[in-house]
Amino acid sequence: DTEVTQTPKHLVMGMTNKKSLKCEQHMGHRAMYWYKQKAKKPPELMFVYSYEKLSINESVPSRFSPECPNSSLLNLHLHALQPEDSALYLCASSLRTANKETQYFGPGTRLLVL
Amino acid sequence: AQSVTQLGSHVSVSEGALVLLRCNYSSSVPPYLFWYVQYPNQGLQLLLKYTSAATLVKGINGFEAEFKKSETSFHLTKPSAHMSDAAEYFCAVSGTGGYQKVTFGTGTKLQVIP
Numbered sequence: 493d494t495e496v497t498q499t500p501k502h503l504v505m506g507m508t509n510k511k512s513l514k515c516e517q518h519m520g521h522r523a524m525y526w527y528k529q530k531a532k533k534p535p536e537l538m539f540v541y542s543y544e545k546l547s548i549n550e551s552v553p554s555r556f557s558p559e560c561p562n563s564s565l566l567n568l569h570l571h572a573l574q575p576e577d578s579a580l581y582l583c584a585s586s587l588r589t590a591n592k593e594t595q596y597f598g599p600g601t602r603l604l605v606l
Numbered sequence: 607a608q609s610v611t612q613l614g615s616h617v618s619v620s621e622g623a624l625v626l627l628r629c630n631y632s633s634s635v636p637p638y639l640f641w642y643v644q645y646p647n648q649g650l651q652l653l654l655k656y657t658s659a660a661t662l663v664k665g666i667n668g669f670e671a672e673f674k675k676s677e678t679s680f681h682l683t684k685p686s687a688h689m690s691d692a693a694e695y696f697c698a699v700s701g702t703g704g705y706q707k708v709t710f711g712t713g714t715k716l717q718v719i720p
Contacts, residue, residue, distance in 0.1 A: 496649075498649075532713075533712070533713075534711065534713055535650070535696075535710055537708075582649055582650065594652060594655055595652075595708060597642070597649040597650040597651070597652075599648050599649040602647065
C-alpha cells in the first residue's frame with residue numbers, strides 16, 4: 493500500500509480564519525513533507541519532518557505551522573493567510589530522509605483564501 | 607547543485623503516436639531520477655524511477671525512460687499515446703544534500719489529440 497491521504501480535498505477560508513490540513517500514511521515512513529504548488533508550477537518544498545521532528549523549514553512564513561503528532565500523521569495549521577497563499581498543498585512521505593528515497597504524494601488539498 | 611530541465615512546456619501528440627518527453631539533469635553525483643504524473647486537480651503519482659540498477663526503466667501505464675549518462679538525459683517515452691495520458695509530467699532529481707531534497711523540473715503538459 494503506497495497511499496498517502498489528505499483531508500480536506502478543498503478548503504475555502506477567510507484571512508482571519510484558522511484551519512488545519514491533515515495528512516496520513518500507514519506505510520511506516522518516518523519522513524513526511526509539505527509542499528505548496530501554485531497553478532502551472534512544480535511543487536515547492538515547505539517543511540520536512542524526520543522521525544516526528546521538524547528538520548527543514550524552507551523559510552516559510554509563520555502563518556503556516558506544521559505539526560507531526562505521531563509517525564503516521566502530519567498537520568499543517570493555517571492562520572491569517574493571504575490570498576496569495578491560495579494553492580494546492582501536497583503532503584508526501586518517504587521511508588527516511590536519506591538521499592534518494594522515493595517520495596509518495598497524497599492527492600492534495602486545494603486551498604482558496606478569500 | 608542538482609537540477610533538471612524539461613524541454614517543452616507543452617507537447618501534443620495524436621492518439622496512438624509515440625510520446626517523448628525530454629528531461630536533462632545536472633548533478634555532481636550519480637543521481638536518482640524520477641518521473642511523476644499529475645492529472646488535473648490531483649496529486650503527483652510516481653511513474654518510474656532510476657536508481658542506477660538498470661539504465662532502461664519501465665514504469666506504470668506503459669511508460670519507460672532511459673538513463674543516458676553521456677547525454678545527461680532521462681527522457682520519458684511511450685510507444686502509443688492514449689487519451690488518458692493527457693496530464694502534466696514532472697521530471698525530478700535527488701542525489702545530494704543533507705536531507706531528502708527533490709528538485710522538480712518545470713513540467714510538461716501532454717495533450718493527446720484524438
